[in-house]
Amino acid sequence: MTDNMIEAAQAQVTALTQGAYQKAAERGLLPAGAEIPAKVDIPKDAKNGDYATSFALAAAKALGRSPRDIAQLLVEQMDLDGTYFDRVELAGPGFLNFTLGQKWFGEVLAAVETQGMSYGKSDLGHGKKVMVEFVSANPTGPMHIGNARGGVLGDALASVLERVGYDVWREFYVNDAGNQIHKFALSIDARYRQLILGEDKVEFPADGYQGEDIRELAQGFRTQFGDEWLDKGEEERQAAMAQYGLKVNIPKMQEDLRRYKIEYDKWFLESSLHNSGYVQDTVDKLTAAGWTYEKDGALWLDTTGLLKKKYMAEGKTQEQADKLDLKDDVLRRANGFYTYFAADIAYHREKLEHRGFDTAVNIWGADHHGHVARLQAALDGLGLDGSHRLVVVLMQLVNLLQDGQPVRMSKRTGKAIALRDLLDEVSVDAARYFFNSRSSTSGLDFDLALAVREDSENPVYYVQYAHARICSLIAKVVEAEGIPVPAADQVDAGLLTSPEELALLKTIARFPEELKLAARDYDPSQVNRYLAILAGDFHRFYNAHRIKGETPELVKARLKLADSARSVLCNGLGLIGVTAPEKM
Secondary structure: OOHHHHHHHHHHHHHHHHHHHHHHHOOOOOOOOOOOOOOOEEEHHHHHHHHEEHHHHHHHHHHOOOOHHHHHHHHHOOOOOOEEEEEEEEOOOEEEEEEEOOHHHHHHHHHHHHHHHOOOOOOOOOOOEEEEEEOOOOOOOEEHHHHHHHHHHHHHEEEEEEEEOEEEEEEEEOOOOOOHHHHHHHHHHHHHHHHOOOOOOOOOOOOOOOHHHHHHHHHHHHHHHHHHHHHHOOOHHHHHHHHHHHHHHHHHHHHHHHHHHOOOOEEEEEEHHHHOOHHHHHHHHHHOOOOOOEEEEEEEEHHHHHHHHHHOOOOOOOOHHHHOOOOEEEEEEOOOOOHHHHHHHHHHHHHHHOOOEEEEEEEHHHHHHHHHHHHHHHHHHHOOOOOHHHHEEEEEEEEEOOOOOOOOOOOOOOOOOOOOHHHHHHHHHHHHHHHOOOOOOOOOOOOHHHHOOOOOOHHHHHHHHHHHHHHHHHHHHHHHHHHOOOOOHHOOOOOOOOOHHHHHHHHHHHHHHHHHHHHHOOOHHHHHHHHHHHHHHHHHHHHHOOOOOOOOOHHHHHHHHHHHHHHHHHHOOOOOOOOOOOOO
């Protein structure tokens, strides 16, 4: 038995239709041997049945008959005994509309029962290795609310991909090398010297990091090591400052993300690529492939040539490619230092070539849009098919609101809101649910006041309350009626006939399909939207129908329906890292 009852019903419609065509052909009613590609859809209006096929319309030309004639013949040859369907009807210009019956609804309940928290599992990914790299914030300061959105987006996406059959690895890329670390060291060093000599005696770098956290790092360094580093050489002192700052900041980042319920398989250090010679080796490979050149003492990547090749492979003409405003990139500066872009290419080569991931998925801010095609093209130049194997999910900005008004600064630091400050204001559940509530391509308004409300206006409360309400309902019914939640094979699903009951059953059945769509589109917010619909369908069912006081058989059927909704709510909330409370 499959747990994807949507696919099972669609497959049965196809089999029934093809079988009816074969019978009609064997009886000489229709020409034999025609290959008819026909879609099976779910009509928007339930009046048109639960499933519909356009087989007769697609077959009209090949069979030389009108669609309605073909459809009528198919209906006459079709036997629905033992199938998922109660009836099939001819509609419109030749559609066949199928209406689901008791067998299908019973198997939906059985699938949820059998699969439990694995309901929705599939083999869509065929065990392919996928790395999801997300957050990867610079370790030079606290994580902010943009990182909070990327965190839940990456973590929830990884969970969805795992559920549909991918072998998933979560990774945080630590930018512990390069210009931003040099600036970080200069900033701590300046504050350290100011503490000893006085602020008026030491000029702070114009482009230094101004946050209070830098002052705290300088004070911490002085507390641990005293004033003796003032006499050390500048290069040695700043290297020590950088290492000290990273050793303080990275554990704080790990602590914040752990509080946010995110754990990584690996924290990968950018410095390891430089120290191992992997960046140099990667640049050498690009040179050997003919994609670099020297100019003004620097080594450049022929990004223009790579992108033109990439765009033409995607269907653009040479003329269109020539009109694009393309620029080349420096890989190694005249001073011999490799650029961030060179390290980024090396890192992604390491993912795809050295560790053998089939696909690398990156969660990036929308401001990195221009970087995507350039990195994919560079990987193409290394023979790694970056245009297909590197998937970048671009994430739009977050607007933090309080009662509808923008909140731009932390009261504590006067800077951008840090993740830890946010989690002091709202629950982790609310933060994760809200940040995953919109597709990454859409901007997101996070209203602090709404996130802490305990009513149906708060979307996470609405969904969690549905779960808690079912738990309370089941406890009361079991106590009052003395009937425990029955096994699926002890339930007469044919008793669930009202619009509210059928709508809830059909929504429960959609869960595996929703997960496939979320994985296909790299959009875990699909899970949030589904959970809101499921919660709404349950609330409507509960408000329309009693469970206590009905006949024992109807009590069992409705109790099983409610418990199935509870199971799927718990399942879906777990996928996005949100708890499913039993009491509220």
